[in-house]
Amino acid sequence: xxxxxxxxxxxxxxxxxxxxxxxxxxxxxxxxxxxxxxxxxxxxxxxxxxxxxxxxxxxxxxxxxxxxxxxxxxxxxxxxxxxxxxxxxxxxxxxxxxxxxxxxxxxxxx
Amino acid sequence: xxxxxxxxxxxxxxxxxxxxxxxxxxxxxxxxxxxxxxxxxxxxxxxxxxxxxxxxxxxxxxxxxxxxxxxxxxxxxxxxxxxxxxxxxxxxxxxxxxxxxxxxxxxxxxxxxxx
Numbered sequence: 001x002x003x004x005x006x007x008x009x010x011x012x013x014x015x016x017x018x019x020x021x022x023x024x025x026x027x028x029x030x031x032x033x034x035x036x037x038x039x040x041x042x043x044x045x046x047x048x049x050x051x052x053x054x055x056x057x058x059x060x061x062x063x064x065x066x067x068x069x070x071x072x073x074x075x076x077x078x079x080x081x082x083x084x085x086x087x088x089x090x091x092x093x094x095x096x097x098x099x100x101x102x103x104x105x106x107x108x109x110x
Numbered sequence: 111x112x113x114x115x116x117x118x119x120x121x122x123x124x125x126x127x128x129x130x131x132x133x134x135x136x137x138x139x140x141x142x143x144x145x146x147x148x149x150x151x152x153x154x155x156x157x158x159x160x161x162x163x164x165x166x167x168x169x170x171x172x173x174x175x176x177x178x179x180x181x182x183x184x185x186x187x188x189x190x191x192x193x194x195x196x197x198x199x200x201x202x203x204x205x206x207x208x209x210x211x212x213x214x215x216x217x218x219x220x221x222x223x224x225x
Contacts, residue, residue, distance in 0.1 A: 033214070035216075040218075040219075040221070041218050041219070042114075042116075042202050042216035042217050042218045042219045043153070043202075043216045044216070045111070045214070045215065088152065088153070090153075090214075097143070097155055097158065097168075098143075098153075098155070098204075098214055100152045100153045100154075101152065102151075102152045103152050
């Protein structure tokens with residue numbers, strides 16, 4: 001089956017720094033999604049990508065759908081304390097089931 | 111995107127009993143899914159809830175253990191049957207309206223502890 005590799009596993013950064021994380025897949029994806037999960041909550045969609053090469057921003061967040069359709073990255077610029085949480089990439093090859101990455105734990109220190 | 115209400119938000123259950131989790135979506139959706147998230151882990155798909163027919167289960171999950179209902183396009187239930195401590199986890203409902211409807215929306219999850 002499809003394998004999703006997400007890295008890094010965790011990041012400890014200072015407030016104001018930029019954060020970058022990425023996911024790679026063993027298979028081609030048609031859709032890449034990036035979610036954030038806070039403790040005790042379900043994942044919340046941050047950015048959705050539907051086309052190879054697509055670069056999309058949502059405030060301080062920027063994500064790209066890799067040209068090979070097998071990878072995606074998420075950048076967070078000028079991190080703030082509320083950026084703390086677990087970030088998941090997810091994708092699917094055809095309409096239907098999502099595959100999730102293992103998650104990146106982001107910790108922001110003042 | 112759709113808004114999902116999931117309940118209960120948490121429960122503590124005795125081993126051997128069953129718990130039914132409800133998922134209500136505020137609009138008709140094409141797809142509904144049930145996930146399990148074990149502590150500190152990522153999300154694992156249990157099954158796709160099919161409206162009016164039997165759910166489609168992923169490898170490692172069976173209907174006898176996780177019966178699912180989806181009587182209409184806005185509602186689904188997941189039952190965790192004959193629970194054991196290994197079933198302690200977060201169970202999440204997800205819904206998607208159409209192929210490119212801004213991704214998949216998740217409920218806030220049900221945190222289950224089996225003692």
